[in-house]
Amino acid sequence: MPELRASALVDAPVPVVAGALLDTSLITAFGVGVPGPLLCLGDVLTGPFGVRLTVTRADLSGVSAAGDFLELHTDLVATGAGTMVVDRVSWTSVRGVVGRFADVTVGRGMALRVLEKRSASLARRCEELRAARVVVGAAIVRDGRLLAQQRSYPESHAGQWELPGGRVEPGEKPADALVRECVEELGVSVVVGEQVGPDVPLKKDMVLRIFSAELADGEPEALEHNAVRWLTAGELPGLDWLPADRVLVPALQVLLN
Incomplete structure (x- = not known):
């Protein structure tokens, strides 16, 4: 199962970052369907191409969601300079040339762009919440x-x-x-x-x-x-x-x- 990792340092304590991750506006901007304004354990998320993910974790350690062929994990680590946000995306590959092409172009390329945009949105939301x-x-x-x-x-x-x-x-x-x-x-x-x-x-x-x-x-x-x-x-x-x-x-x- 291929896996993509990305990390970013956010200038906010863990409780603030964990709270920002619960705000579903950070993912609805990417076409993800959610049942409400806050992520909750057991929620079902819907995405493009019929993707369905169930939220399996939403706490101070981060958030996770898993489906039949796709898993998303965001882990939070406290540091002296803020909170390290570590994203992991893994998926089941299709065999053959088509599968390898999809892994590189769709999987890694698209996922990396989404994670970069999400990181920027997360940092902005954390700044708002620190002053809330x-x-x-x-x-x-x-x-x-x-x-x-x-x-x-x-x-x-x-x-x-x-x-x-x-x-x-x-x-x-x-x-x-x-x-x-x-x-x-x-x-x-x-x-x-x-x-x-x-x-x-x-x-x-x-x-x-x-x-x-x-x-x-x-x-x-x-x-x-x-x-x-x-x-x-x-x-x-x-x-x-x-x-x-x-x-x-x-x-x-x-x-x-």
């Missing part, structure tokens, strides 16, 4: 279970689930914003830990950033939502999450396990 406004969320864990809350509004998202949190106000630190939001939404105080998963793009100039958290005082109540619920790792994939929170399910499962 932040919405924080709390991954509150107790006894191996994660706390989620069910939206009551707006109507388009009523009944769906999300992690507690909200916008960081101007001049406010993300951790302080998260403590404030948990008091307002749940009536509890929390101790904020490390970031969980990548920065998830919400808009062109806004990202969702999740932090682990532990209860310090109080019992969570649904003060601004329909309900709250403690979930096991196995229950996370089947819940009707908001799209941005659903992207983080693999990272949340790792946190619980």
Whole structure:
């Protein structure tokens, strides 16, 4: 199976680059069909000539998608100067002269041009996300279970689930914003830990950033939502999450396990 590799250094931390890779606008520009604005584990991507790929990885380590005769992998490596983005494209060759010609002209030539353009787009998107406004969320864990809350509004998202949190106000630190939001939404105080998963793009100039958290005082109540619920790792994939929170399910499962 022939393989093409390309690498580029992006001036941004891994969570930002991993988040930018979730933005499907980076691949729709090349004629790839996607089910939504964010890449999610299990999504099916459609491309020219009937190509279908299933997303098999979308986390801090990068993204991968695989089909019957084509595989795409993007790996992220933290360095002192930013994040090294390593792309790998492999495909099944057709035998004979035609196959060798396709490997050189279509496979390597076309794939390399696409990767170069994607790298430039990725760098621009990372620059936007580094300056983006932040919405924080709390991954509150107790006894191996994660706390989620069910939206009551707006109507388009009523009944769906999300992690507690909200916008960081101007001049406010993300951790302080998260403590404030948990008091307002749940009536509890929390101790904020490390970031969980990548920065998830919400808009062109806004990202969702999740932090682990532990209860310090109080019992969570649904003060601004329909309900709250403690979930096991196995229950996370089947819940009707908001799209941005659903992207983080693999990272949340790792946190619980």
